Amino acid sequence: MKKRIIFFESYYRSFYGAQQNxxxxxxxxxRSRFEPLxxxxxxxxxxxxxxxxxxxxxxxxxxxxxxxxxxxxTSSMFYQLSACFHLVRYSLQLYKSLxxxxxxxxxxxxxxxxxxxxxxAKLCRIPLIWYLRTDIPKRFLxxxxxxxxxxxxxxxxGVEKIFTDRQKRHYSRKFVVIHNGVxxxxxxxxxxxxxxxxxxxxxxxVIGMVSAIRPLKGHRFFIEAARRMLREYSHxxxxxxxGPNNNEESSYLNQLKDQVxxxxxxxxxxxxxFRTDIPSIMKGLDLLVLPSFAEGLPNVILEAMxxxxxxxxxxxxxxxxxxxxxxxxxxxxxRDTEALYKAMLELIKRPAKVKxxxxxxxxxxxxxxxxxxCVRKFEDVLTTI
Numbered sequence: 001m002k003k004r005i006i007f008f009e010s011y012y013r014s015f016y017g018a019q020q021n022x023x024x025x026x027x028x029x030x031r032s033r034f035e036p037l038x039x040x041x042x043x044x045x046x047x048x049x050x051x052x053x054x055x056x057x058x059x060x061x062x063x064x065x066x067x068x069x070x071x072x073x074t075s076s077m078f079y080q081l082s083a084c085f086h087l088v089r090y091s092l093q094l095y096k097s098l099x100x101x102x103x104x105x106x107x108x109x110x111x112x113x114x115x116x117x118x119x120x121a122k123l124c125r126i127p128l129i130w131y132l133r134t135d136i137p138k139r140f141l142x143x144x145x146x147x148x149x150x151x152x153x154x155x156x157x158g159v160e161k162i163f164t165d166r167q168k169r170h171y172s173r174k175f176v177v178i179h180n181g182v183x184x185x186x187x188x189x190x191x192x193x194x195x196x197x198x199x200x201x202x203x204x205x206v207i208g209m210v211s212a213i214r215p216l217k218g219h220r221f222f223i224e225a226a227r228r229m230l231r232e233y234s235h236x237x238x239x240x241x242x243g244p245n246n247n248e249e250s251s252y253l254n255q256l257k258d259q260v261x262x263x264x265x266x267x268x269x270x271x272x273x274f275r276t277d278i279p280s281i282m283k284g285l286d287l288l289v290l291p292s293f294a295e296g297l298p299n300v301i302l303e304a305m306x307x308x309x310x311x312x313x314x315x316x317x318x319x320x321x322x323x324x325x326x327x328x329x330x331x332x333x334x335r336d337t338e339a340l341y342k343a344m345l346e347l348i349k350r351p352a353k354v355k356x357x358x359x360x361x362x363x364x365x366x367x368x369x370x371x372x373x374c375v376r377k378f379e380d381v382l383t384t385i
Contacts, residue, residue, distance in 0.1 A: 002035045003104040003382060009038060010112040013245045015045035016212040017299040018133050021155075021180050022046075022109050027053050028375040034382060037101070041066070041090075041116070060097050063090060066116075091120040105382060107131060108149075111141055118148035127385045129153060133296035135317035137162035146171045151385050153178050153378070156297040156318020176381060179321065181374030182302040182365060186279050193284035194277065198270065200237045200284075205348055208285040210241040210278070210300045211292070213249045217242075218291035218314065218334065219256050225291075225341040227263045233348060236268065241281055243274030282307035287347055287354060293334045295319055302369050305329075305361035310354045312343045322369070328361035 007026060009019060023046065026036045038050055041062035050057050065086040094117055106121045107129040108114040114130045121128040130149035135158050146152070146167055154160040154177050160168075168175065195202060207226070211217040219240065226238040244250040253271075260269045275281055278300075282288070288304035290313040297318035304311050305322070311329035313319045325331040330347065332339040347354050 002033060004035050004037070004102055005029075005382065006098070006101070006103050006106045006117075007036060007038045007109065008106060008113045008117045009040050009046060009109045010116050011110070012040040012042040012044040012046065014212070015049065016242075017296075018109055019046045021133070021299055022131070023049055023053075023055075024181070024183065024371060025375060025378060026050070026055055028371055030379060034379070039094075039098075039117075058097070060094060066090060087116065087119075090116065094120050095124065105129060105385060110134070111138065111145060114145050114148060115141065118145070122148050127151075129381065129385065131155075132159055134294060135159050135162055135296060136294045139164075142167065146174065149174060151176060151381055153381065154296075155180050156321050158317040158319070158321065159296050176377075178374060178377045178381070179318075179369055180297045180299055180302060181371035182299065182306050182369055183371050184306055184366060187282065187303060187306040191279045191283045194272070194275075194280045195284040200239075200270070204235045204237055205233070205286050206237045206239060206284060207287045207289055207344060208239040208241065208281065209289050209291075210281060210304075211290060211298075213242045213244045213253045213256075215252060216293045218293060220259065221291045221335060221337050221340055222289055223256065223259050223263070223265075223269065224337045225289075225344060226269055227265055228337075228341045229344055229348070230265055230268055232345075236348065238265075238269045239272055239281075239285070240269065241272045241275050278303055279307065282309060285309055286351075287312065287344070289340070289344070290314065290319075291332070291334065291340055292316060292319075297321065302365055305358075305365040308358040308362045310347060310357035310361065312340065312347070322364075324360075324364065328357050328364055 029036060036055060038057045040059055043059055047057045063086045103126050105127045106117060108117060109131050110133060118128055127150045128148055129151045130145055131153045133155050152174050157177055160177055200206060209222050229236055244253050260266050282304055288309050288311045290298055290301060292314050295317035301311050301313060301322050311323050313323055313331060314334040315331040316334055323329045323331055330343040332343050
C-alpha cells in the first residue's frame, strides 16, 4: 500500500535551492510506493513547476498576519504574540483541510515550515520529517524542532554541526545526513551558452555568481573583488544571476546595481535576473564564485561541478563536503574580499589548472552526489520512520 506523504513548503514565493531540491526529490520518488502532495500557504513558482510534472499541489492560504517574511515575525514581542495566536488558528485550518487526506508522513522544508505545521502533526500523531538546509543555528527554535520532529534530515555534515552536543546526544536517533543530488543528465551533451544572447565575447573570461538575491550570499564582496580584478584584466566579465522575491530583496538588488555603477564597472558586471536555463548559464562560465556567509549544501556548486567548472566558495556549512580545496576549486573565508580577489587572480592566471579542477569536480559529483543516491536514502527514511 502506498504511503501518503505531505510536503509542506512555507516559502511559496521563492524558487531557489531549497524549493528546487525539494521538487527534484519529489519528482524522483518511487510512485508505486509513495504518493506525494505539496501543501503551500500561497500560490507561486513551485506550484507551477510541480504541476508540470504531475505533482499535486494544495494551497491553504496563510492568514495575513502570518504572510510576513524576512524575519519580521520575530522582530518584536507584538509580532511574536500575534504570530502565536494566528498560528493556532492556522493549525486548526490545516487540520480541517487534511483530516480526510489519510496522511502517513509530513515532511517540512526548513524551520518555518516545521513551526507552521509541526504542532498539528504532533497532536495528530503523524510522523514528521524536518528537512534542514541551513547552517545558521537558532537555539530556541531548534529545540522546538527537535521536540516536534521524528526525523531530522540535514543536507550536510556542516548543517548537523549547528546543533549542540546536548541536542545531538539527547536526540541522536533522529539525525540523518542526506546530501543534495544533482540531475547529471541536464548538464551533459550539447548545451548552448548564454553568451550567445549577450554582448560577452566568447574569448573573454567569465566569472559568475548564481544565487538568491540576499545579503548573506555575499554579493557585495563579489562586486568589490570584481572591481579589483578589472584594474588588472580587461578581458574579464562578471555575471550575477538571480532575482528578488519581495520588496526587501528588490531594494537589495538596487543597492547592488548602485554599487556597480558607483565603482564604474557597469560595462563588465552583468545582472541577468532570475533564470531557469542554469545549464546554459554554467556552459558560458569559466568559473563559479559563491562567497556566502552561510550555506547548507549549495545546489549551484553541484551544478557548476556537473558542468565541469571550477569553483571558488566560502568555507561555510556543507561547502567543504563538496569542494575539495585546491583540487576541484578554492575555499576562502567568508566576508574576506582580499582572499576572494586573490583566489580569482590565482585561477585566471592558470587556465590549465581551472580546466583540471573542472574535470575533477565533475568526477566527484558523478561519484558522490547523484540524484539517484539522494532519493534512495530519503526513501529509506520514509520507509523506516
